[in-house]
Amino acid sequence: MNNRILCVLTILFAAGFCLAQTGAPHEIPVFDASAMDKSADPCVDFYQYACGTWMKNNPIPPDKSRWGRFDELAEHNLYILRDILTDAQAAGNHSPIESMIGAYYAFCMDEAAIEKKGTAPLMPELEKIAAIATKADLIQQVAYMHRNGTSALFAFYSQPDMHDSGATIAYLDQGGLSLPDRDYYLKDDPKSVETRQKYLEHVQKMFELVGDKPETAAAEAKTVLNAETGLAQASMDRTLRRDPKTRDHKMTVAEIAGQASNFDLLRYFAGNGSPKFSSLNVGNPDFFKQVNEQIGSVPLDDWKVYLRWKTIDEYAPALTKAFVDEDFLFNGRYMSGQQEIEPRWKRCVKSTDSSLGMALGKLYVDRTFGAEGKERTLKMVQAIEDAMHEDIGDLSWMSEATKKKAHEKLNTIVNNIGYPDIWRDYSSIAVRPDDFAGNRMRARAFEVRRIYNKIDRPTDRKDWTMTPPTVNAYYRPPMNDINLPAGILQPPFYSKMMDDAVNYGGIGVVIGHELTHGFDDQGRKYDAEGNFRDWWTPEDAKEFERRADCTANEYSSFVSVKDDKGEVKLNGKLTLGENTADNGGLKLAYIALMHAIGNTAVKPIDTYTAQQRFFLAFGQIWCQNVTDQEARKRALTDPHSPGRWRVNGTVQNSAAFQQAFGCKASQPMVAENACRVW
Numbered sequence: 001m002n003n004r005i006l007c008v009l010t011i012l013f014a015a016g017f018c019l020a021q022t023g024a025p026h027e028i029p030v031f032d033a034s035a036m037d038k039s040a041d042p043c044v045d046f047y048q049y050a051c052g053t054w055m056k057n058n059p060i061p062p063d064k065s066r067w068g069r070f071d072e073l074a075e076h077n078l079y080i081l082r083d084i085l086t087d088a089q090a091a092g093n094h095s096p097i098e099s100m101i102g103a104y105y106a107f108c109m110d111e112a113a114i115e116k117k118g119t120a121p122l123m124p125e126l127e128k129i130a131a132i133a134t135k136a137d138l139i140q141q142v143a144y145m146h147r148n149g150t151s152a153l154f155a156f157y158s159q160p161d162m163h164d165s166g167a168t169i170a171y172l173d174q175g176g177l178s179l180p181d182r183d184y185y186l187k188d189d190p191k192s193v194e195t196r197q198k199y200l201e202h203v204q205k206m207f208e209l210v211g212d213k214p215e216t217a218a219a220e221a222k223t224v225l226n227a228e229t230g231l232a233q234a235s236m237d238r239t240l241r242r243d244p245k246t247r248d249h250k251m252t253v254a255e256i257a258g259q260a261s262n263f264d265l266l267r268y269f270a271g272n273g274s275p276k277f278s279s280l281n282v283g284n285p286d287f288f289k290q291v292n293e294q295i296g297s298v299p300l301d302d303w304k305v306y307l308r309w310k311t312i313d314e315y316a317p318a319l320t321k322a323f324v325d326e327d328f329l330f331n332g333r334y335m336s337g338q339q340e341i342e343p344r345w346k347r348c349v350k351s352t353d354s355s356l357g358m359a360l361g362k363l364y365v366d367r368t369f370g371a372e373g374k375e376r377t378l379k380m381v382q383a384i385e386d387a388m389h390e391d392i393g394d395l396s397w398m399s400e401a402t403k404k405k406a407h408e409k410l411n412t413i414v415n416n417i418g419y420p421d422i423w424r425d426y427s428s429i430a431v432r433p434d435d436f437a438g439n440r441m442r443a444r445a446f447e448v449r450r451i452y453n454k455i456d457r458p459t460d461r462k463d464w465t466m467t468p469p470t471v472n473a474y475y476r477p478p479m480n481d482i483n484l485p486a487g488i489l490q491p492p493f494y495s496k497m498m499d500d501a502v503n504y505g506g507i508g509v510v511i512g513h514e515l516t517h518g519f520d521d522q523g524r525k526y527d528a529e530g531n532f533r534d535w536w537t538p539e540d541a542k543e544f545e546r547r548a549d550c551t552a553n554e555y556s557s558f559v560s561v562k563d564d565k566g567e568v569k570l571n572g573k574l575t576l577g578e579n580t581a582d583n584g585g586l587k588l589a590y591i592a593l594m595h596a597i598g599n600t601a602v603k604p605i606d607t608y609t610a611q612q613r614f615f616l617a618f619g620q621i622w623c624q625n626v627t628d629q630e631a632r633k634r635a636l637t638d639p640h641s642p643g644r645w646r647v648n649g650t651v652q653n654s655a656a657f658q659q660a661f662g663c664k665a666s667q668p669m670v671a672e673n674a675c676r677v678w
């Protein structure tokens with residue numbers, strides 16, 4: 001849905017557990033000296049020093065496109081979730097929640113039943129599209145598809161009002177693409193040209209699978225690419241969209257309906273299942289103006305081909321092996337470099353999490369987390385918040401007036417830890433035997449309805465956008481909250497068995513990272529209530545921008561991938577918020593650790609001082625191997641830097657790091673002009 005405003009930490013952490021690649025989880029130490037490459041010099045390449053042996057010994061498993069420490073933890077969680085789902089199907093008394101998730105998983109696993117049904121789940125959907133007789137009916141079909149969670153043409157959702165965050169309103173925005181970014185349609189370098197060719201072949205094969213003749217399917221694929229290229233040309237670049245003012249266009253329903261008459265938006269709003277409303281925010285009004293012309297000029301039959309494609313693409317993972325395999329060959333193997341598809345059970349656990357995640361998540365929390373976990377995390381959050389107050393107070397470049405507002409904002413941040421206070425009630429979703437595709441669609445429709453029903457209601461700041469087993473965390477500027485799902489808050493990422501240095505280098509840095517998001521290039525533009533409002537003095541804002549530019553330029557020089565298709569550098573502006581949060585998070589956690597240690601003389605452990613263990617624990621969170629294809633895709637689309645630069649990029653700006661390892665001014669891990677925002 002509307003994840004684009006989330007500044008998500010795609011980190012997962014230093015897992016206390018890891019998976020043998022062939023089977024069940026086994027425990028590994030959170031701070032792992034055997035993962036290091038001690039032949040490397042920490043002041044020359046700290047990432048290699050912290051992770052070198054791990055990277056050598058942990059090739060990417062064939063069913064993954066990236067394999068790192070946090071993927072290990074996510075994989076570990078999959079095994080726990082499978083146990084829960086298997087138990088839920090076993091004979092005996094089960095709660096309604098257990099019965100529902102057990103049944104959903106079982107019907108997903110029943111490949112024989114899915115094969116037997118063939119394309120039957122898809123056909124009624126395609127027949128609806130075939131029956132469209134006029135352009136006016138097109139929008140009715142788009143409304144129907146959106147109501148059922150199938151993306152097409154543009155996006156519609158709910159979000160807090162940018163200027164009155166206490167109220168949630170409707171949002172209309174650009175959308176409708178199938179490739180991961182507009183650049184895939186618009187760039188003319190050899191790799192982009194190749195990708196479009198492969199995409200054409202993939203779309204053609206999918207049309208053939210629903211019974212179209214090869215020559216028809218080939219023409220249809222071209223029609224799809226043309227339609228989506230038009231949408232891409234009208235779409236705003238994702239780096240520009242980082243600035244909230246580019247997305248800030250509140251207007252009345254009548255205004256946008258008038259500006260984009262071919263869309264027939266009044267009919268769309270009446271038919272998409274949302275409550276009635278009179279005003280909304282339009283993320284990119286130009287998109288609607290441009291596509292309005294496209295709707296007029298492109299023949300109706302072409303639009304029907306596009307809608308057919310969006311439907312087939314949406315249903316593919318829930319259909320027969322032929323669809324699943326073709327979907328994987330393009331999206332998994334070609335786009336991400338994944339060699340094999342994940343075993344069915346992993347895909348079905350993920351599907352259950354995606355469809356009924358708050359029910360599955362409740363059972364996960366009961367099994368793994370509990371009140372004690374919440375309490376210890378809150379303590380750590382408090383310590384990092386204290387460190388941030390101190391850091392703000394010490395900033396030499398910021399005026400007292402702006403500092404006061406920054407302290408206020410920090411004091412207002414809501415900490416959502418582990419799991420939601422109120423669990424979602426899925427009882428209205430029908431989970432039916434032998435109908436995996438239908439079950440999946442009904443769950444999506446439920447989620448869409450839930451999001452639409454927030455329109456013109458008070459903002460629910462306690463609502464979660466990630467399920468509890470998720471190994472990730474996020475900050476939401478309009479909510480001014482940090483959210484740490486139970487999935488990442490487990491030993492030994494944070495372990496009672498470990499010393500403070502290691503825990504602060506792990507979960508401490510993550511918490512600091514999320515808090516810093518409230519003050520990065522996007523977050524700083526929202527006030528304590530989550531309103532898009534400038535609370536900075538002009539001089540302080542100018543100084544922030546100067547410092548942020550330093551970070552953006554620094555990261556733009558880092559190479560993400562270099563292969564036979566050429567070299568791709570990081571986009572320092574796209575990754576600015578995450579890099580700011582990485583640098584800030586490391587600093588805040590370090591300050592908090594120094595307070596925790598106080599005047600105590602901490603003895604080195606395994607010859608490493610507390611300071612060194614802090615930085616090593618942090619570095620080892622990010623040990624990872626990535627396919628070239630995945631690295632390429634992420635360089636275009638991911639606001640996060642790859643592991644190597646999350647580590648080396650931050651430590652080269654950190655005087656505390658350089659002191660801990662005795663690095664000298666001319667060495668690579670000592671930036672000549674260290675960038676420092678927070």
Ligand SMILES: [Zn+2]
Pocket residue numbers: 007008009010513514517578581
């Ligand atoms: Zn982040």
